[in-house]
Amino acid sequence: MGDEMKIPQATAKRLPLYYRFINNLYLQGKLRVSSKELSDAVKVDSATIRRDFSYFGALGKKGYGYNVEHLLQFFRRTLDQDETTEVALIGVGNLGTAFLNYNFMKNNNTKIVVAFDANDRLVGTEIGGVPVAHIDDLEEKMGNVSVAILTVPSQEAQGITDRLVERGVSGILNFTPARISVPPTVRVHHIDLSVELQSLAYFLKHYPL
Amino acid sequence: MGDEMKIPQATAKRLPLYYRFINNLYLQGKLRVSSKELSDAVKVDSATIRRDFSYFGALGKKGYGYNVEHLLQFFRRTLDQDETTEVALIGVGNLGTAFLNYNFMKNNNTKIVVAFDANDRLVGTEIGGVPVAHIDDLEEKMGNVSVAILTVPSQEAQGITDRLVERGVSGILNFTPARISVPPTVRVHHIDLSVELQSLAYFLKHYPL
DNA sequence: CTAACTTTGTGAAATCCATCACGTTTTTTG
DNA sequence: CAAAAAACGTGATGGATTTCACAAAGTTAG
Numbered sequence: 001m002g003d004e005m006k007i008p009q010a011t012a013k014r015l016p017l018y019y020r021f022i023n024n025l026y027l028q029g030k031l032r033v034s035s036k037e038l039s040d041a042v043k044v045d046s047a048t049i050r051r052d053f054s055y056f057g058a059l060g061k062k063g064y065g066y067n068v069e070h071l072l073q074f075f076r077r078t079l080d081q082d083e084t085t086e087v088a089l090i091g092v093g094n095l096g097t098a099f100l101n102y103n104f105m106k107n108n109n110t111k112i113v114v115a116f117d118a119n120d121r122l123v124g125t126e127i128g129g130v131p132v133a134h135i136d137d138l139e140e141k142m143g144n145v146s147v148a149i150l151t152v153p154s155q156e157a158q159g160i161t162d163r164l165v166e167r168g169v170s171g172i173l174n175f176t177p178a179r180i181s182v183p184p185t186v187r188v189h190h191i192d193l194s195v196e197l198q199s200l201a202y203f204l205k206h207y208p209l
Numbered sequence: 210m211g212d213e214m215k216i217p218q219a220t221a222k223r224l225p226l227y228y229r230f231i232n233n234l235y236l237q238g239k240l241r242v243s244s245k246e247l248s249d250a251v252k253v254d255s256a257t258i259r260r261d262f263s264y265f266g267a268l269g270k271k272g273y274g275y276n277v278e279h280l281l282q283f284f285r286r287t288l289d290q291d292e293t294t295e296v297a298l299i300g301v302g303n304l305g306t307a308f309l310n311y312n313f314m315k316n317n318n319t320k321i322v323v324a325f326d327a328n329d330r331l332v333g334t335e336i337g338g339v340p341v342a343h344i345d346d347l348e349e350k351m352g353n354v355s356v357a358i359l360t361v362p363s364q365e366a367q368g369i370t371d372r373l374v375e376r377g378v379s380g381i382l383n384f385t386p387a388r389i390s391v392p393p394t395v396r397v398h399h400i401d402l403s404v405e406l407q408s409l410a411y412f413l414k415h416y417p418l
Numbered sequence: 419c420t421a422a423c424t425t426t427g428t429g430a431a432a433t434c435c436a437t438c439a440c441g442t443t444t445t446t447t448g
Numbered sequence: 449c450a451a452a453a454a455a456c457g458t459g460a461t462g463g464a465t466t467t468c469a470c471a472a473a474g475t476t477a478g
Contacts, residue, residue: 034456035455035456036454046455050455050458051457053456053457054456054458058456058457060455060456061455062455062457063454063456064454064455064456065454065455065456066456
């Protein structure tokens with residue numbers, strides 16, 4: 001594993017974005033790309049892109065740019081694109097349903113393999129090709145997925161989280177407004193939709209561009 | 210307007226989060242709260258919370274903490290909670306529908322007032338209390354909303370964005386994987402669901418906790 | 419009232435990140 | 449082939465943010 005453990009987190013967060021755009025270029029048949037072109041596409045400063053890539057060594061050639069196929073293969077390896085990460089989704093409400101129907105597998109190595117909900121009307125059905133099980137059977141039916149998407153009502157968030165952690169989940173994408181507590185070995189990414197909307201509104205009013 | 214234009218962006222992004230938790234405390238009848246307690250609740254370091262608050266002056270009292278009601282009133286003013294920001298939603302697919310059904314107005318000063326889609330079957334209906342209009346009538350029916358939520362297919366993203374910008378929208382919450390181009394006077398926040406999921410997977414594999 | 423305790427607000431240090439600026443290498447053009 | 453242009457990789461810089469750590473001020477208990 002880790003050749004390079006020293007990649008800045010900010011860089012790591014951009015890698016999947018780079019990967020997607022490089023893949024698009026590849027599909028379009030482009031052979032080479034410069035940091036400037038990539039910058040226009042992903043809206044990240046070209047110097048930042050070069051810096052990001054440089055953490056992995058010299059991927060480009062001076063005066064030429066980057067070879068698209070080479071870059072793509074590199075990112076595929078780095079992002080483990082050949083190995084699918086299996087994901088469980090907890091809470092098949094509006095948002096959960098949207099994710100199940102969303103085709104995450106397009107340019108993506110993550111796949112929702114099972115969903116859980118407390119609503120008996122949903123249990124046993126399939127949504128977006130994913131079977132829905134009862135939340136009571138969580139421990140029994142979640143297999144060995146290590147990542148969970150949490151789209152339950154906030155009140156349930158901590159309780160479910162505790163069960164997920166107990167079951168060995170090591171990453172949680174939390175869409176509930178609740179800030180959940182986990183042991184230090186578990187990573188949580190929060191996506192708080194109303195905070196995003198409110199902070200956008202705040203920026204608009206107080207940080208005129 | 211701006212008494213203090215010098216609040217760090219990182220702080221500004223946390224304000225809505227603080228607001229929500231302080232509101233919860235208020236509803237629970239708590240009279241005071243320390244930065245340490247708040248830290249446990251929102252999972253932000255207590256020194257960071259104190260620093261954040263300090264940009265607005267001395268909101269607390271040494272040895273005591275912060276008076277919940279006072280804090281709440283302060284944040285309500287600061288975040289313009291009394292003035293609702295009207296929002297338009299473009300693209301009533303799975304994700305868009307989820308947002309329409311989601312009750313954004315709970316502890317929130319933003320409200321989706323109109324939605325647009327190209328599907329004639331949806332046009333004229335109401336979802337989550339929000340009327341759906343045809344995308345062709347965008348200019349005519351969006352009133353003077355200044356914020357838009359973009360949940361259209363990526364291919365449409367740039368075209369719709371151009372029309373929104375032309376119509377005077379100054380903030381866009383972009384849920385499409387496309388990186389849209391806007392003039393420098395328009396603020397865009399990207400929420401890229403598959404990037405979030407992939408980067409979480411990457412962190413899990415490469416940044417063991 | 420005093421002593422022990424609590425908690426803020428903030429200098430100072432540390433960290434993290436983005437960007438500039440340019441030497442170097444390669445490509446392209448004439 | 450020579451000169452001009454393109455574009456990388458990176459040292460250095462500056463800016464933003466987080467965190468430490470502690471004096472000052474207030475609270476609580478006896």
